[in-house]
């Protein structure tokens with residue numbers, strides 16, 4: 001199994017957010033999680049990425065034959081996990097080039113691969129940026145600083161396509177995007193898709209799933225998965241909302 | 247030993263002790279020491295200070311054997327080595343370097359911008375044993391680098407320098423303080439900018455932990471002149487940076503900036519003070535600090551706008567990153583405005599490094615330590631990228647890397 005989440009319960013500030021959540025993802029699969037606001041989708045994404053604010057009450061997570069809780073934040077990324085944040089943080093004064101270059105090289109180091117030199121990295125960054133319709137000027141700015149909502153989301157996908165993760169978690173990457181931007185972003189995801197990597201796509205609306213075809217759709221309510229199935233579930237939600245699952 | 251006895255014992259070694267006016271002034275200063283209750287609450291020169299160490303000191307001074315001024319005519323640049331606060335005399339058509347004179351002392355003693363109860367400035371006047379005067383002649387554009395060297399352990403240097411930029415002159419001045427001995431330097435720079443002159447003043451401070459540096463400056467700007475001061479404090483020893491500027495004629499500018507990098511048990515006290523005394527002047531006071539371990543710092547900034555100083559623009563900012571729970575940074579901005587048409591602002595943000603930013607960078611695969619370092623660098627990115635002197639920028643980068651290598 002590629003990612004296996006077993007009976008996961010998580011709380012923050014005395015509030016239980018995830019309640020006995022189970023989820024299995026195999027290599028090469030695309031999974032979508034849909035659920036109403038506040039049901040715990042971002043919490044799940046953050047716990048997977050290793051954010052330390054949460055208290056893990058119960059459960060186990062296996063990722064590529066590792067106990068995920070044995071890996072710190074950067075080790076998870078170096079093992080091939082990537083989270084495209086719902087709200088990417090602005091980091092004034094930090095430019096994407098040195099930051100992402102250092103990030104990709106620490107990943108390669110862990111994988112015993114050769115590091116990328118400055119020049120090749122700059123080329124890679126430029127070509128991926130142009131694929132995503134990100135202009136060169138934006139690469140000169142500080143990470144996410146003063147970016148519009150849509151620009152931030154593209155920037156997340158740019159980072160994803162450079163780091164080429166084994167498991168990409170997209171947390172509401174579609175929200176705040178107009179149709180053109182959504183098309184560019186989903187094209188980026190589809191280009192990256194191979195039989196060896198997996199996607200966990202968190203979304204509030206069904207729209208995104210018109211562009212990225214999921215193999216499985218899960219409905220999350222009150223911190224656990226209440227129904228799983230194929231893309232027909234997304235259509236149900238589109239029609240009737242989440243009420244009948246609650 | 248009390249101040250009085252200490253002074254009497256070392257008189258022969260102290261500048262201008264034969265001058266009647268100066269004697270009178272010094273007697274007044276001794277009186278201040280004897281009568282002051284050393285009220286820590288209301289005296290910014292006393293914050294975080296073990297005063298006893300500074301007042302009850304062993305006076306020791308050595309006259310230097312060798313000092314030098316090297317002139318590179320091709321580049322209009324001069325390299326000065328000042329030893330134990332003294333410098334050789336030098337003269338050409340662009341600059342003139344001489345000893346300071348009684349009249350420079352008297353001129354300064356009349357100044358009332360620096361508080362009368364700044365004990366370090368008073369000690370400097372009392373025990374003065376070194377200093378020099380540099381005049382940049384009219385309409386010349388030159389560069390000067392001064393290495394301030396202290397030769398021996400246990401020296402107490404009390405130094406007053408005068409820097410005068412004559413009308414239309416432009417000076418880029420780099421001063422280095424990199425001493426590794428157990429000494430104390432108490433330096434007062436009196437800087438005068440005449441009409442249309444410009445001074446870019448860099449101070450690089452990188453002393454070892456047993457070396458104390460107390461540096462005070464007073465600059466005054468006449469019409470259309472600009473004084474820019476950038477302090478980089480990488481010292482492992484105590485440093486006090488107190489810098490005062492007076493904008494005395496219209497359309498002049500003072501820009502007082504500083505960055506300090508502290509660790510271990512080190513302390514640094516900082517103060518900037520700008521007095522707007524004429525219309526249409528601008529000032530900027532920005533200090534940033536990075537504090538690790540149990541380091542402590544204070545920063546007082548102050549904009550004073552006189553009632554005639556209409557159309558003043560005054561800006562103050564203080565920022566700090568605390569890398570440890572045991573580090574502390576106290577900052578206090580102050581504005582005193584007596585004119586009505588002014589634009590003044592101040593801001594202060596001090597706190598630990600942004601955890602969300604650390605998480606973001608780590609979630610891409612960067613180690614915690616690498617993420618911390620990149621965020622520290624970004625904190626001062628604006629200041630570092632605006633250094634327009636390549637040599638300076640390299641020096642600062644190297645010292646930054648050294649500081650970062652100790653961050654765990």
Ligand SMILES: Nc1ncnc2c1ncn2[C@@H]1O[C@H](COP(=O)(O)OP(=O)(O)O)[C@@H](O)[C@H]1O
Pocket residue numbers: 012013015017035036037038039040041042043044053
């Ligand atoms: N740092 C936090 N402190 C307190 N409550 C939080 C915190 N983060 C999230 N929550 C709460 O946890 C619940 C789930 O939030 P989240 O995972 O962001 O939901 P979703 O992404 O599904 O909209 C919400 O009720 C939210 O208010």
Ligand SMILES: [Mg+2]
Pocket residue numbers: 041042043086171172
């Ligand atoms: Mg969310």
